[in-house]
Amino acid sequence: MRRVWGVNRNNAPWTPCRRPGVTLGRRNVTRPQGRRLKQRLKKRAGRSSSSVRWLERQVNDVWTEGARREGWRSRAAYKLIQLDERFSLLGPGTRVVDLGAAPGGWSQVAASRVAGAPVIAVDVLEMKSLSGVTIVGGDIRDRQTCDIVLEALGGEADLVLSDMAAPATGHRSTDHVRTQALAEEAHVFATTVLAPGGCLVVKVLRGGAGNTLLAALRRNFRTVHHVKPEASRQQSSEIYVVARGFRRNSR
Numbered sequence: 001m002r003r004v005w006g007v008n009r010n011n012a013p014w015t016p017c018r019r020p021g022v023t024l025g026r027r028n029v030t031r032p033q034g035r036r037l038k039q040r041l042k043k044r045a046g047r048s049s050s051s052v053r054w055l056e057r058q059v060n061d062v063w064t065e066g067a068r069r070e071g072w073r074s075r076a077a078y079k080l081i082q083l084d085e086r087f088s089l090l091g092p093g094t095r096v097v098d099l100g101a102a103p104g105g106w107s108q109v110a111a112s113r114v115a116g117a118p119v120i121a122v123d124v125l126e127m128k129s130l131s132g133v134t135i136v137g138g139d140i141r142d143r144q145t146c147d148i149v150l151e152a153l154g155g156e157a158d159l160v161l162s163d164m165a166a167p168a169t170g171h172r173s174t175d176h177v178r179t180q181a182l183a184e185e186a187h188v189f190a191t192t193v194l195a196p197g198g199c200l201v202v203k204v205l206r207g208g209a210g211n212t213l214l215a216a217l218r219r220n221f222r223t224v225h226h227v228k229p230e231a232s233r234q235q236s237s238e239i240y241v242v243a244r245g246f247r248r249n250s251r
């Protein structure tokens with residue numbers, strides 16, 4: 001039996017310490033409030049130029065800084081906020097499963113919008129407990145994990161989220177193949193736990209879902225869209241597929 005790390009779904013949903021960003025500008029996209037002047041870091045002994053560049057990017061990244069200030073566990077929280085603004089995925093009563101949830105930004109956003117409905121966060125990595133979120137430790141490819149999720153949900157889900165990424169090997173095509181494989185696993189998982197009419201949001205890599213996955217998504221869902229939220233780094237090849245209107249009888 002797998003361990004369920006933190007069960008606290010009866011608590012009030014988590015709320016950020018400040019307003020989760022403001023809605024600004026083009027197409028009402030939520031961005032963090034305030035911007036600081038760009039900081040330059042000094043090159044220190046033992047620090048290569050590439051690690052200085054990486055650190056500068058982190059320090060100057062408006063989403064990382066916004067997440068820290070506004071109390072989100074990761075900059076990724078803004079991606080889900082922006083997807084929700086566009087597709088109205090979350091609302092009071094939405095039952096959510098978040099695959100590859102650690103450190104928990106997406107689960108925080110979900111719990112703050114579902115008004116006490118179950119939010120189940122699954123990850124192979126240990127995750128600190130979050131109010132309004134049931135944390136299940138395990139690999140989503142194990143049948144047992146799926147059973148535990150269904151039990152924790154007490155029924156079916158309305159929304160399956162997957163921001164899963166395989167650990168980076170530094171070998172681009174290996175990383176690509178592994179992350180695409182996880183997207184396919186997320187689709188299989190979703191078809192097991194989703195209620196009819198439910199939605200799946202899944203991270204894929206540039207080029208979108210592979211042909212096989214795309215065909216399967218089109219068979220199983222009424223509409224399928226590819227989206228790159230503003231909070232996703234432009235240099236990153238990640239993109240999200242939003243599939244809505246799950247059709248049970250095409251499982």
Ligand SMILES: C[S@@+](CC[C@H](N)C(=O)[O-])C[C@H]1O[C@@H](n2cnc3c(N)ncnc32)[C@H](O)[C@@H]1O
Pocket residue numbers: 073074076077099100101102103104105106107122123124125138139140141163164165166167182
């Ligand atoms: C980019 S992070 C997710 C960030 C998260 N959405 C947030 O907002 O904080 C990707 C996560 O996927 C998890 N992951 C990768 N493969 C997995 C698998 N087979 N089963 C469960 N989790 C997995 C990793 O452990 C990692 O924590």
